[in-house]
Amino acid sequence: MKKGGGIYIMTNYSNTVLYTGVTNDLIRRVTDHKDGKNLNSFTYRYNLKKLVYFESFHTIEEAIAKEKQIKGGSRKKKENLINSLNPEWKDLWEEILKW
Template sequence: MKLSYVYILKCSDNTYYTGVTSNLNNRLLEHKLGKHYESYTYSRRPVLLMFYTEFTDINIAISTEKQIKKWSKAKKEALINNVYDKLPNLAKKKFN
């Protein structure tokens, strides 16, 4: 059974990058070394792994990555900090 990973990196400009991979250690090394010049993290190094989770189905991993990418910074930080009870309220639209 091959595992896939969804991960969140904190970049040097305090933004978050969410990705999916089948080899977490290798992918993190690529981010840290700046292997991909065109990538989001290249000019925002150094990066720090803040969160990751494992999946046995790559399709679910990809779907989860896409979902997290749409989240607000506050919602990503709640996930990173294991404050799962805050996630539903952070998903609600704020009205002025």
């Protein structure tokens, strides 16, 4: 993601909690989550260190609009979105490093 923005969904290793975020630097942001940089954050509290979905956009505004759409949907819709790209719910960390 050279310019623009992206959205991502993080979960814990038992896939019980989902967090949707937006960023202009996916690698940095996921690294922050994995390293527990913000100790008071929702993702730290629930140990959300597994990246299960991501999508990039040409502009940050497009990414923000998609994040709002995802956050406004049900858990089932989020699960369907994840399953469309990542049916095994594996950690996609290695894939974004190659990206």
